[in-house]
Amino acid sequence: MRLHSSPMSIVHCLLSIVLCLLSIILISGLLHGQSQQAGQWDERVLYDAAEGTDPDEQGWIYLSNFIDGSQVVRYTENGVHRLNTMEDVSEMAGYFGTNHPQIGVLDRQKGFSITVNMRLLDDINTSQNRGGFSVILLSEDLMGTEVVFTQDTIWVYTEDFFIAEQIPFDVVAGFTEYTISVENSQYEVTANDEVILSGLLRNYSGFGTPYNVPNFIFFGDNTSRSGSDILISKIILRKNLETMPPEIPERTSLHQNYPNPFQKNTAIVFELDSAKHVKIEVYAISGHKIATLTQGNYPPGIHIIHFNGHGLASGLYLYRLTTGTQTYTKKMLLTK
Numbered sequence: 001m002r003l004h005s006s007p008m009s010i011v012h013c014l015l016s017i018v019l020c021l022l023s024i025i026l027i028s029g030l031l032h033g034q035s036q037q038a039g040q041w042d043e044r045v046l047y048d049a050a051e052g053t054d055p056d057e058q059g060w061i062y063l064s065n066f067i068d069g070s071q072v073v074r075y076t077e078n079g080v081h082r083l084n085t086m087e088d089v090s091e092m093a094g095y096f097g098t099n100h101p102q103i104g105v106l107d108r109q110k111g112f113s114i115t116v117n118m119r120l121l122d123d124i125n126t127s128q129n130r131g132g133f134s135v136i137l138l139s140e141d142l143m144g145t146e147v148v149f150t151q152d153t154i155w156v157y158t159e160d161f162f163i164a165e166q167i168p169f170d171v172v173a174g175f176t177e178y179t180i181s182v183e184n185s186q187y188e189v190t191a192n193d194e195v196i197l198s199g200l201l202r203n204y205s206g207f208g209t210p211y212n213v214p215n216f217i218f219f220g221d222n223t224s225r226s227g228s229d230i231l232i233s234k235i236i237l238r239k240n241l242e243t244m245p246p247e248i249p250e251r252t253s254l255h256q257n258y259p260n261p262f263q264k265n266t267a268i269v270f271e272l273d274s275a276k277h278v279k280i281e282v283y284a285i286s287g288h289k290i291a292t293l294t295q296g297n298y299p300p301g302i303h304i305i306h307f308n309g310h311g312l313a314s315g316l317y318l319y320r321l322t323t324g325t326q327t328y329t330k331k332m333l334l335t336k
Contacts, residue, residue, distance in 0.1 A: 040241045044102040046114075046217070047095075047235040050079045059100040064093040065224070079233055083220060085132060086124050086227035094220015098213055103237060106215045108139040108201065111183035111240040114217060116232065118178065120171040123150055123228040129163050131155070132228030137180055137187075138216040142205040145187040146222070147180055147197075149230075154178075154189065159202045159265040167196050175233065183240075185269070185304040200258050200267050203306045248300045249273050254321040254328035257307070261333035265308050268293070268319060272300045276323040282307060283318040290317065309334045 047055045054076050056062040064070045071088035074081070085093050097103050106112050116135060123132045131148035134157075138144035146157045155166035169191065181188045182201065189197040204211040210218060219235070221228060249271035257266045268280065278298045282290040290312070293305050307319070314336045321328040 042239045042241050044237045045234065046097065046100060046102055046237050047232070049076050049081045049233045052076060054081060055095045059097070059102060060095040061098055062093070062095055064091060066091050080231045081233070082229070082231055084229040085221040086122065086229050089124055089126060089227045090224045091227070092221050092224055094218055094222060096210060097217035098210070100217070103215055103217060104239070106137070106139045106182070106239070108141070108143055108182050108184060111181070113179050113181035113238045115177055115179040115236045115238070116219065117175055117234045118230055118232045119175045120149055120151060121229040121231060123226065125150065125226040127225040129161065130223040130225040132221050132223070132226035133230050134219070134222050135180060136216065136218040136222065137182055138204055138211065138214060139182060140214045142212070142214055143185070143201040143203055144216070145180065145182070145201055147189055154197065156187070156189070156197060156199060157202070158259060158263070159204065160263055162263065164259055165197050165199045169196060175231070184302065200269070200304070203265070206308070249302065252276070252323055252326060254330055256330055257319065257332045261335045262309065263335055264310060265306060266332060267304055267306055269302065269304045270321050271302050272298055272323070274300050279322045280305060281320050281322070283320065285316045285318065
């Protein structure tokens with residue numbers, strides 16, 4: 001028995017094929033457009049354990065706070081570097097990228113990220129807000145973030161080294177690619193390409209060494225209250241070579257400060273739909289002016305400034321954005 005196709009069915013089949021091809025072309029064009037909008041990325045390998053050498057033999061500076069009799073275990077074999085600071089919890093040890101030849105300028109306006117392929121074997125903590133392994137990123141203007149990895153949690157520090165954002169996560173299970181991305185005033189942490197944390201960068205310009213070093217990357221044990229045993233196979237830095245034009249907000253607005261409540265430092269974000277003369281002031285709830293945080297001309301876009309509540313009593317405060325005839329006011333809570 002022979003099956004016959006009508007001319008109409010053949011036409012429908014051909015139309016379906018054409019529509020399918022057009023869809024593929026359209027989707028490819030959109031994806032290409034998105035990749036063009038994302039800019040060009042410069043990828044640099046900062047450390048590769050497959051070379052069989054320690055990080056300090058590949059451009060990093062290794063430092064331990066014990067000059068003699070260090071209790072740190074570190075070595076590289078089978079394509080993995082091991083750093084163990086658990087034997088003496090009071091000892092800090094890690095790798096500083098201060099003079100690493102591949103880092104260069106870290107421009108948060110253009111955007112950059114660091115990917116660390118690692119596994120935490122074990123850790124010990126004597127303080128709830130301290131972790132034995134962390135990664136620090138500081139841009140050229142000392143805005144940055146510090147991400148801490150413990151066995152079942154990943155968190156990000158405030159400027160006062162308290163936990164700002166955190167998420168339960170199994171860091172021990174196996175090797176995972178953790179990427180910390182920085183762009184403008186934001187950071188984002190992904191695990192195997194899945195976003196797990198995001199928030200605002202912190203200003204480290206008021207801190208001492210090593211937080212006063214621009215274009216700075218650190219990984220290791222950064223506290224005398226904890227220790228960790230980790231494996232690292234590779235560290236990759238990606239930098240966006242193109243600066244995208246800033247997105248212009250639809251209206252002028254003042255955001256809620258972050259974090260809120262805060263213990264010392266907090267960030268205030270405001271958006272401008274056009275170039276304006278801006279003044280931001282902080283007031284006590286009684287109406288007494290505490291400080292003028294900024295005053296001057298700002299271009300359209302999203303802007304961030306920081307407020308330090310050192311020397312102020314705990315309580316409710318007001319912060320006010322004035323742009324010409326427009327005034328925006330919000331409350332913030334200082335706790336100590």
